[in-house]
Amino acid sequence: MWIRFAALAAMAIVPCASAQVPSPQPPLSFDAAVDRVARTHPDLRLPVLQQQAARARVDAAGLKPALVLGVEVENVLGSGASRSLQRAETTVSLAGVLERGGKLDARRVLAQSRLDALAPQREITRLDLLAETARRYLAITEASAQLRIAQKDIEQRRRAVQAARQRLQAGASPASTLMTAQAALAQAELDRDRALQAGRSARLSLAVLWNAQDVDFEAVAGDPLQLPPLQPFSDLAALLQQTPELAVFANEARVRQAQLTLAQTAQRSDVSWQLGLRHGRDTGDIGLVGGVSVALGSARLAGPDIRAAQAELAMTALERQSRALQLQAVLAQAHGSYMTARLEVQRLGTDVLPQLTRAEKAAETAWRAGAISYLEWAQLQAMRIEAEQRQLQAAVSAQTALVEIQRLSGQPLLVPDRAGAPS
Numbered sequence: 273m274w275i276r277f278a279a280l281a282a283m284a285i286v287p288c289a290s291a292q293v294p295s296p297q298p299p300l301s302f303d304a305a306v307d308r309v310a311r312t313h314p315d316l317r318l319p320v321l322q323q324q325a326a327r328a329r330v331d332a333a334g335l336k337p338a339l340v341l342g343v344e345v346e347n348v349l350g351s352g353a354s355r356s357l358q359r360a361e362t363t364v365s366l367a368g369v370l371e372r373g374g375k376l377d378a379r380r381v382l383a384q385s386r387l388d389a390l391a392p393q394r395e396i397t398r399l400d401l402l403a404e405t406a407r408r409y410l411a412i413t414e415a416s417a418q419l420r421i422a423q424k425d426i427e428q429r430r431r432a433v434q435a436a437r438q439r440l441q442a443g444a445s446p447a448s449t450l451m452t453a454q455a456a457l458a459q460a461e462l463d464r465d466r467a468l469q470a471g472r473s474a475r476l477s478l479a480v481l482w483n484a485q486d487v488d489f490e491a492v493a494g495d496p497l498q499l500p501p502l503q504p505f506s507d508l509a510a511l512l513q514q515t516p517e518l519a520v521f522a523n524e525a526r527v528r529q530a531q532l533t534l535a536q537t538a539q540r541s542d543v544s545w546q547l548g549l550r551h552g553r554d555t556g557d558i559g560l561v562g563g564v565s566v567a568l569g570s571a572r573l574a575g576p577d578i579r580a581a582q583a584e585l586a587m588t589a590l591e592r593q594s595r596a597l598q599l600q601a602v603l604a605q606a607h608g609s610y611m612t613a614r615l616e617v618q619r620l621g622t623d624v625l626p627q628l629t630r631a632e633k634a635a636e637t638a639w640r641a642g643a644i645s646y647l648e649w650a651q652l653q654a655m656r657i658e659a660e661q662r663q664l665q666a667a668v669s670a671q672t673a674l675v676e677i678q679r680l681s682g683q684p685l686l687v688p689d690r691a692g693a694p695s
Contacts, residue, residue, distance in 0.1 A: 299493040302409055308482035309405050316401065319394040326387040333383035336376060337369040342548070363561060365548025373540030374533075382530035389523035395516040395682070401481075403679040407672065408478040413494040414668050415471035421664065422464035425657045428632070429457040432650065435640055449646045456650060460657075496667040497621070499614045502677070505607050511681040512599050521592035528588055532581035538574035541567040603680050606673040613670035620663040628656040 310316060344363040436453040439445040475487045502508070512518065547562045635649040 299491045300489040301493050302406070305409055305478060305481075305492075306402060306405055309401060312482040313401060315397050319390060319397065323387070323390055326383070326390055330380070330383040330387055333379040334376070337371065340367040341365075342367060342546075360553045361550055362553070363548050363550040365546050365561065367544065367546040370543040370545065372542055373537035375537045375542075378530065378534040378537045382527065382534055385523070385526040385530045389520070389527055392516040392519040392523060396520070399516065399679050399682055403675050405478070405481055406675045406678075408474065408481065409492060409494070410496060410668065410671050410675070411474040412471060412478060412492045413496050414664065415467055415474050416491065416494075417496060417664050417667075418467035418661075419464060419471065421657060421660045422460060422467050424660070425460040425653070426457065426464060428653050428656075429453065429460045431636070432646075432653065433457050435636070436646065439640075444642060445646065452646065452650070456653075496664065496671050497617060499610075499617055499667060499670050499674075501614075502607065502610060502674075505604065508603055508607060508677065508681060509600055512596065512603060515599065515680060515682060517599060517680075518592060518596060521588055521595065524591075525585065525588040528581065528585040532578065532585055535574060535577040535581045538577065539571040541570040599680055603677065606676040606680070610670050610673035610677065613666040613673065616666040617663055617670065620659055620666070624659050625656070625663065628652065628659055632656050 342363075342365045344365065346361040346363070348360045432453040433450065436445060436450040440447055440450050472487075475489065475492075479485075479487045544565045545563070548560075550559045550561050551557070552559075632649070632652040632655075635644060635652045638644045639646060639649040
């Protein structure tokens with residue numbers, strides 16, 4: 273599931289390499305970032321040690337109670353006749369416990385169920401870490417897109433400054449118009465510098481996931497505006513039944529059932545036995561001694577533990593239902609956010625931005641001809657950049673929601689287009 277998720281996320285946020293800022297270094301792909309994290313992150317190496325510890329507990333649970341070797345000496349260091357070493361008696365014995373009620377098998381099942389319960393926990397850790405990798409990778413693509421928008425804004429603001437300078441020299445506009453255009457250019461350059469700094473911070477944040485102190489890449493391959501269609505919510509909700517977060521409760525139910533079985537075995541008392549040889553020094557005789565003991569009231573003493581185990585087992589089903597409802601609520605919110613943001617990105621790209629681009633070009637021509645004021649042209653320039661920034665923010669929100677949906681389900685979600693290729 274880890275590799276499948278990685279490939280899916282790569283399809284979701286890495287479909288367009290042509291939109292990247294040119295860089296002397298090759299772009300870092302999402303799969304390469306995932307591979308680095310998988311090889312170095314301690315959260316992915318920790319489960320190996322946890323599994324080793326759990327296997328050791330399985331081995332320990334299969335051991336029977338140890339035998340006890342004892343030596344007992346009587347009639348020494350007393351008073352009167354007992355002080356004579358000739359009356360001393362020495363007993364060498366071997367004692368043990370016969371477990372009844374299936375305690376050994378119950379311990380084995382409990383230890384094995386705890387070992388099995390580690391599998392979904394490991395999967396949850398992998399999915400969470402992959403989702404975090406995707407979010408940090410997305411932050412880099414966002415910064416790159418912000419940089420492209422800022423550079424586009426700088427380009428149009430420079431044209432405005434050049435035109436304002438020409439009109440000032442021709443006496444067609446006041447000096448305030450040139451200064452206003454220069455201030456707008458300075459703001460665009462500030463946005464560019466801020467995007468550059470955000471990109472450096474985002475790249476370092478991603479590199480930290482594989483324990484790197486320096487960043488060895490400049491760009492990543494991705495365009496956040498590429499948003500695939502999703503399956504219907506009902507299909508996604510059905511996928512939640514196989515999510516590791518719910519599989520945890522199935523394993524927890526097995527653990528608690530094993531705990532209940534182990535508690536029930538305590539109703540039957542164990543038999544303690546002892547067998548040995550006794551040697552009397554005064555007579556030189558050797559005799560066989562033995563004994564058996566059984567604890568009384570075991571069923572009564574085991575009652576509270578059995579009731580507690582039964583209650584905890586019954587809680588598992590309710591806890592799973594509660595968690596399933598929480599996951600569905602999160603999924604519904606993420607699905608709705610994705611669909612809304614994707615619609616906004618598409619409508620801005622098809623209806624708003626083309627109109628603003630044409631209007632801005634027409635306003636530039638009109639201002640150069642003296643038909644409109646500079647403020648009208650500058651307002652259209654600002655509206656165009658604002659629309660592109662709004663489109664980018666909607667796309668980032670959609671990609672973030674998509675990452676969350678993928679984390680919840682861990683399944684491929686992309687819907688093929690009519691030609692059979694991912695949209």
